[in-house]
Amino acid sequence: MNKKTLALAQVAAISVFMLGAPSAHAYRVFVSNEKENTISVIDSEKLEVIHTIKTGNRPRGIIMANEGKWVIVCASDDNTMQVFDAKTYEYVKDLPSGPDPELPILHTSGNPLYVSNEDDNLVTVVDIFKGTVLLDVPVGVEPEGMGISPDGKVLVNTSETTNMAHFIDTSTLKTTENVLVDNRPRVAQFTPDGKQVWVSAEIGGSVSIIDVATHKVSNKIKFEIAGITADAIQPMGVRITKDGKKAFVALGPANRVAVIDTATQKVEKYLLVGQRVWNLGFTPDEKLLFTTNGTSNDVSVIDVENLKVVKSIKVGRYPWGVVSAPF
Amino acid sequence: MAYHAGQVVRLARAFRVLVRAGLWSALFALLAAGAALPKAMGEETEPAAAEAPAAVADNAVPAADVQRIPILLAREIREDRLPPLSLLDIPPPDDGVAGAKLAIADNNTTGKFLNQEFSLDIVQSAKADELVAEVKRRVDEGLAFIVVDAAAPTILAIADAIKDREAVVFNASAPDENLREEDCRVNVKHTAPSRYMLTDALAQYLAWKQWRRWFLVVGPAPEDTAFADALKRAASRFGHKIVEERAFAYDPGSRRSDGGFEQIQQQIPGFTQKVPDYQVAVVSDEGDLFGDYFPYRTWDARPVVGTAGLYATSWHPAVELWGGTQFQNRFKRLAGRNMRPLDYNVWMAVRSVGEAATRKKTNDPKELILYLQSPEFELAAFKGQKLTYRSWNGQLRQPILLVTAKIHVTLSPQPGFLHQFTELDTLGVDKPETKCKAFPK
Secondary structure: OOOOHHHHHHHHHHHHHHOOOOOOOEEEEEEEOOOOOOOEEEOOOOOOOEEEOOOOOOOOOOOEEEOOEEEEEEEEEOEEEEEOOOOOOOEEEEEEEEEEEEEEEEOOOOHHHHHOOOOEEEEEEEEEOOOOEEEEEEOOEEEEEEEEOOOOEEEHHHHEEEEEEEEOOOOOOOHHHHEOOOEEEEEEOOOOOOOOEEEEEOOOEEEEEOOOOOOOOEEEOOOOOOOOHHHHHOOEEEEEOOOOOEEEEEOOOOEEEEEEEEEOEEEEEEOOOOEEEEEEEEEOOOOEEEEEOOOOEEEEEEOOOEEEEEEEEEEEOEEEEEEEEEE | OOOOOOHHHHHHHHHHHHHHHHHHHHHHHHHHHHHOOOOOOOOOOOOOOOOOOOOOEEOOOOOOOOEEEEEEEEEEOOOOOOOOOOHHHOOOOOOOOOHHHHHHHHHHHOOOOOOEEOOOOOOOEOOHHHHHHHHHHHHOOOEEEEEEEHHHHHHHHHHHHHHOOOEEEEEEEOOOOOHOOOOOOOOEEEEOHHHHHHHHHHHHHHHHHHOOEEEEEOOOOOOHHHHHHHHHHHHHHHOOOEEEEOOOOOOOOOOOOOHHHHHHHHHHHHHHHOOOOOEEEEEEEEEEEEOOHHHOOOOOOEEEEEEEOOOEEOOOOOOHHHHHHHHHHHHHHHHHOOHHHHHHHHHHHHHHHHHHHHHHHHOHHHHHHHHHHOOOEEOOOOOOOOOOOOOOOOOEEOOOOEOOOOEEEEEEOOOOOOOOOOHHHHOOOOOOOOOOOOOOO
C-alpha cells in the first residue's frame, strides 16, 4: 500500500467512525453499471471503489454463487451470463441463458440458477457448474423479478407486461399459480419465514404482499411523499432483513428508499438517496444497505441500524444491480 | 368488407401496385370486390401469442369457459393523402395493423393464464359511409371494442352511429382538438395525442432551452393551420414570442423525381431571409410535404423544430427507455419493420381493452367500459409511468417524445412544469379549461 492509499484509507476509516457505523468486517460490494459495461467493486469499510471489472454488454442482474467464490452477472445485450472470480476479478466463463437475461437467482442449495429472459417470455434453469440449460419455463410477457422461498421449494417470477407473479414449483418446474399484481411488477422477495412474497410494481406504484399459502394478495402498500407526484413513485428493489422486521423498498425517480415495519406494514421513514434508485443490497452482516442510483451514477450507503444515509459513492454509468460478499 | 389479416396484407400489396400505377379506378374496383368477399365473422381469430420453443415445460391452462373478447380495427383508406417528402416516411401497408396484432398477442399471453382469448378483425374502406355502416352492423351483432384509424369526421360518424350501444371507440389516429373538446363524445377514447399535447410538449422543451423567439412557417393545408394554431397557443402558454410568421405556399408536385434539390437549395435560403432576430424556426407541415427542406438550408444558422427537425410524437422506433428495447424487438419480430406512432397508438388501445379484461376478469363490455373510465384504470406502455384516461374527455394522458429522425432528444413534460395532480396534465387541455360536456362530472 503506498502512502496515498494509506492516507485515503485512514480518512475513510475516520469518516466511518464519525458516522457511527463501524463495521467489524469489510465486504466487497459489486455494482453492475448498465451503460458502462463494468462492475464497480467497493470496499464496504473504506466505502470507495477499489476495482472495476470489464463485462459484456449491458450488465444488469448480479449475484454471488459457488459459496461466494463467483460473481455472476447478466450481460443482457450479449444474451449470456458471465462468471467472474470474486477475489481475483478474473473472468471465469459464460453461462447460457435465453435472450436478454435480466435477473438471476440461485436455488437455496446453491445450484441450479434460474434466470428471467426479458425478451423471450421464459425463465431458464441453468446448472452453473456444468454450464448447461436444464429447462425453459414459459411465463408471462417480459419476465423480470425472481424470488425463491427459504426452503427452496417455490420460485416466484414476475412478468412486466403480463403483470403477474408466477409461482413455480422447483421440483416439477411447473407453474402452480399466477397471481395478478399491479402494473409492471419488478422485484419479488420472500419474507424470511417463507409465508409472504413482496412484489413491487413500478408503474402501479405499490408493493403487493402475497400470502404464500393462499396465493392471495393480503395487502398492498402504497407510498405518499410530500412534494412528489404519485407518477414519480415507482417501487423497484425490495430487501427484507433476516430477522424479518424491516423491509426496504427503492422508489425509483422519487429518489427515496421507503423503510417499512413488516409487522404493521406501514412506512416508517423515507430516506433520500440518489436519482432513480433501482436495486438494493445488504452487506452480509446487514449493517449497511447499498442502493444503485441509475441517473446520478452513484450508490448511496444506508446505515441500517440508524436508518441514515451515510455516504454516496460514485460508480460507473447507470448502476443497476448490487450484491456483496466477504473479502 | 370483412378481411382476414392475411387478406389485408395481400390486398395491401395489390394496393401499393395500383397506387404506384396510378390506377385509382382499379383500386375502387378492388375495394368493391372486397365488399363482396364472403364474410368471415367468428373465425377471424388471430393465433394465440406464445411461440413455443422445443424444450419448454407444459403449463397450459385447461380449457374451461373461455372468455372471448373480439376487437375490431376500422381503417379509413385516405387516398387524398399525398405521399411524404422522404422515402423513409412512406407508410407501410400494415401501418397500425401490426400494432394491433402485437397487442392481441400480448393480451393473449396474459389471457392464457386467465382463460381469456382476444381476437382481431379488420375492416377498411376508402368510403367513410361504408366504413361507418360496417362498424354499426358489427356493433349491432354484439361487438364492443373498435379501434379507429380514420379522419376526424369519420371517427365522429362512427361514434354517433353506435352511441346507444355498449361499445367504445378508440381514436388512434386523429390529433384534432375538437374531437376532445366541443365535439367530444362519451363513447370515444383517444390514444393518439392531441395537437395541443404535441405542441405543449415542444414548447416546454424550447422553454427549458430558452429558445423563446420563434420564426413560424406554416404550410398551405388545413392541418398545417390547425397545427400552427396549436403552436401559437403553446407559445403564449409557455412564454414564447413568435417574431414572424410566413406562409409557405407550396405546390408539392412530384416528390419522386430524381432531381430538384438544386432549386430547393436556392429557394429555402431566400424564403428565410430577413426574418427579425429569432432563435428557432418552427415549421408546421403535418403531411411532411416540405418541412424537411428546412434543416441546413435556412438563411440564418438556426435549428428547425415543429413537424420537421425536432418533432413531438407518441412513439419512435429508436426508443429504448423503460423496457422499450424488448417492446421494439417483439414488434420487429412480428412485423418485420420498425414500429410507427400509429402502431403504438393502436397497440395502446388494444392493450387498454386487455388491461381492463385482466383486472375485471370479465368480457362484459359494460363492466369493462366503466372500468376504462374509472380512476383505477392504468396502462403500462413503456413511457416510464402509468397512463390513464382523462375523466373529462377520454384523452389518454401520456408523456410525449421529442425526437429527430434518428433518436429521441427528450421527453415532456419537462422538469419544473408542475401540476397539482399529475404533471402529464401540463400537456394539452386541462380539466378547468375543457369545453367537453359529454362526460359525467
